[in-house]
Amino acid sequence: MWDYTDKVMDLFYNPKNQGELEDSTEPGIKIAVGEVGSIACGDALRLHLKVEETTEKILEARYQTFGCTSAIASSEALVDLIQGSTLDEALKVTNKEIADYLGGLPQAKMHCSVMGQEALEAAIYNYRGIAPEVHEDDDEGALVCTCFGISDTKIKRVIRENNLTTAEEVTNYVKAGGGCGSCLATIDDIIESVRQESAAPSGNSLKKNTASQQAEKPLTPVQKIALIQKVLDEEVRPVLIADGGDVELYDVDGDSVKVLLQGACGSCSSSTATLKIAIESRLRDRVSKDLVVEAVEPSLL
Incomplete structure (x- = not known):
């Protein structure tokens, strides 16, 4: 029991x-x-x-x-x-x-x-009405555990979020490996790859985390604005444009970022969620955890 x-x-x-x-x-x-x-x-x-x-x-x-x-x-x-x-x-x-x-x-x-x-x-x-991005497309990774339908992407996420170090712990958290057990060796390999990634990122991992690594260094005001604009242009705007919306950087004052929501985003009832989830959370992850994003009312321009 x-x-x-x-x-x-x-x-x-x-x-x-x-x-x-x-x-x-x-x-x-x-x-x-x-x-x-x-x-x-x-x-x-x-x-x-x-x-x-x-x-x-x-x-x-x-x-x-x-x-x-x-x-x-x-x-x-x-x-x-x-x-x-x-x-x-x-x-x-x-x-x-x-x-x-x-x-x-x-x-x-x-x-x-x-x-x-x-x-x-x-x-x-x-x-x-927003697709959950926080789980890094769990279902799009390579299938590792066929018994429970768990991908390598989900296993990596849970390892990172909970600091897991053994295949048994992974099974406890997401059940992967708890069926036939044939994937346990693969889970061990994933744990090791996450550990190596964390200790010394290189190759794709280095490229993937370039923006966040830059954010850890002290940024001048000009560098901060440039990085914010880069994240908006490359990671945020394509998603919003696909849904009929858009965003424009209006002003940066210290950790306060003001943006202008356009198109469908400007009139959407979920505009607050767009600000906090699609924009603010992304900028905090890529630039600085202290950033606060606010929308500028077009009537005030």
């Missing part, structure tokens, strides 16, 4: 947030749903959020899960952590916080907390 904490057992035996939220007819209220996992793999979670559109506050959350004690307890913990918060605040919740809220989870059950975090992100991105 698993060594569960009293908190895990209490939430398992006394769940308060199971169920679903039906589409609301209330004005200014929207229901968002995020789903991860599959019944075929033994775990599935569907998360429902009731969101106040003007404030993006989560008024209520419910979940439906197919899984074990840890899956139910992790889902309950997730709802407790996010109810009453804004969507931006909820996005900061990590799988580690879910596990900590429960007083810890057995290592072999950590994938349940990861599933909760991913369902939350899926629900929020579905609400905002």
Whole structure:
């Protein structure tokens, strides 16, 4: 029997947030749903959020899960952590916080907390109508674990985010290697490649991280503006233009970046999400973690 904490057992035996939220007819209220996992793999979670559109506050959350004690307890913990918060605040919740809220989870059950975090992100991105980029196209990597359909990209992400060092830990977090076990040697190779990448990036890794490495060095105001413009032109604008929008750099004052949203982005109800997710998060990653992006109203120009 698993060594569960009293908190895990209490939430398992006394769940308060199971169920679903039906589409609301209330004005200014929207229901968002995020789903991860599959019944075929033994775990599935569907998360429902009731969101106040003007404030993006989560008024209520419910979940439906197919899984074990840890899956139910992790889902309950997730709802407790996010109810009453804004969507931006909820996005900061990590799988580690879910596990900590429960007083810890057995290592072999950590994938349940990861599933909760991913369902939350899926629900929020579905609400905002933005494709989730934070997971680096998990499904587009080479398939490593055929039993559970896990790609090398997802394995690398989880290794980096949780500082994993063994194939057993990877299995605990994403189940890869937990079926027939034929991919365990490949997972070991991936762990080693991530370790080498982190210790001494070279080749493609060096090229990939050039902008972020530049950001770690002190930048002059001119260098900062040039790097911001480069990231906008090469990484942000192509995505926005594909959706009928665009962005123009208006001003940079210290860590304050002012931009002008154009086209579909200027009139879109999700313009705040575009600013924070598509633009600010990218600039913070590539240039400086202290940057704050604001939109300039065309009427004020």
